Amino acid sequence: MSTIEHRFGRYGGQYVPETLMPALTELEAAWAAAREDPVYRSELDGLLRDYGGRPTPLYRAGRLSERLGRSVYLKREDLNHTGSHKLNNALGQALLAKRMGKRRIIAETGAGQHGVATATVCALLDLECVIYMGSEDTRRQAPNVQRMKLLGAEVHPVEAGARTLKEATSAAIRDWVENVQSTHYVIGSAVGPAPYPVLVHDLQRVIGVEARAQILEREGRLPQRVIACVGGGSNAIGMFTAFIEDREVELIGVEAGGEGIDTKRHGAPLTVGGRAGVLHGSLSAIMQDEEGQIVEAHSISAGLDYPGTGPQHAFLRDSGRARYEAVTDADAVSAFKELSRLEGIIPALESAHAVAWTLAQGDGELDLVCLSGRGDKDLAEVLGAS
């Protein structure tokens, strides 16, 4: 059985209350066994294919390519069942929870995509489901709240702090501390204490594995650049992993620039740099003040409105293998509209950050962008902002 690394360089670790430590040990052993178990793999792969719709298409965005004078391909994670890449992880973790004999599932959600994916797989696998969501996010992503409830989940609005993803995650962790023996926490991004960043990485790497094979088949070459948005960073790590050994491929993570990275109203800890710190159980790039208090993030996109990021991204940044840049709210909204009109694809506001980065580049030959989710949920927010 393979071992699961707790650190990526200096980042990662397990900064959690003692009560959770045995559960993390149990989860680590369960995942190390499951990921090499052909029975688990075949059940997961079967569901990803027949229920989730994998493999997702790789689409050459013709009008966008023409406009930019280079080929731009979109990896269509928005075409997954439930409308985003989140299903890959939720399905894998819910199957794992069932294997572990845990019948109660909790999850945090920002944009609501992970909450919907988790509520969906809980309906499918007959598991109890509780979703924590900041009350600011239940407001700006109201359609997803309705979907979760329709799917049979209990949605708990969280009133603490800025009432967004950070507080929802803290509330989910507190629930887990209370109910650890009966409950599995399906964390939605590549964050959290070990083994979560590896677990989520393993379940999302299918994105890049498919995309790499698809673009080789279509273009006979690797892309020049691979671009994905980064909040916690699960679609980005899923996309990047297959390309990490291809040294000639640039990996670009696009963070939430909010109102601008010089304003403090952003969600771009990797871009801004600064001291590493602990948030939600692991050491990574975070937004904090001088004394170590976590600072509130800001983004128009609820899924990127988070002051931390996955530890592997901090490692990839420091090692120079990937680079991270920020796109503002305004540019993301423009890209949201532009992709809708040019290609007939309404992207999630999160994914629109990656699209905006590509739109802003004057150079290049072949870009591969992860379109991590669809944007129906964002209509009210975008139309309200314009």
Next chain:
Amino acid sequence: MRADPVEATGVERIAGAFERARGERRAALMTYLMGGFPTLEESVRIGEACIENGADVVELGVPYSDPLADGPVIHEAATRALQAGATLIGVLEVARSLAPSVPVVLMCYANMVLAPGVDAFVERLAKSGAAGLIVPDLPSEEAGQTLAACDARGLALVPLVAPTTPPERMTAIGERARGFMYTVSVVGTTGERSSMSERYAEVIARAKASTTVPVALGFGISTPEQARQAANAGADGVIVGTRLVRAASAGNDPAAEVGRVVAELSSALSHEPTPGV
């Protein structure tokens, strides 16, 4: 018999507090207060009220933006303390005020320990006169550097153990425990709970079997009755937090209210019945 606060190390002062309680054939009363709540000045008065009414050890919380081990009452107090402008420097001043009378153990989340660098943090803690440190989100896997820094200055890095902690792990933690072993009485975050006392004996016995330092029970203990049950179940120390933080948020004289509750708890742990309380 209290160890001299100037000469003795933090570890020795904590040991002295437990010895003194043991000498009086009772469990030590360990009271938690949130530094800077409702204000820094008031939290000094609250700490003094704890000491005057029988606290043997004061656990001093540093307000943090994301307190994962705390329930709603302490979380809210932390938020309000931060809004009122509390800082680590301010809370260490609270420690400095209380430390001459009683061992003060700082309760602080990991990111605030890491922020200035572990050594610099522990050095500041030592200079404040505090006797020890509890980091609720720093399990033994991550605690090496902090333990070394505390050991180098005679400060006690107090570990937590939970009902979920398996036996081998409990032993490993017990061997590295300094000051006392903070035994969490329930699976959960901090907060008041109705009678959980039937489970006290089991977790205390498990903790005692795995360490040579005193065992203190905390989380969920709020009433004099529960405090007495914890002591009867074998706890060397009884930690009361949320009940006192709630007292500190009530009324226009928080220190008096906290003092009143501490007196009741102290009386419950004392072998001499105190009339009129």
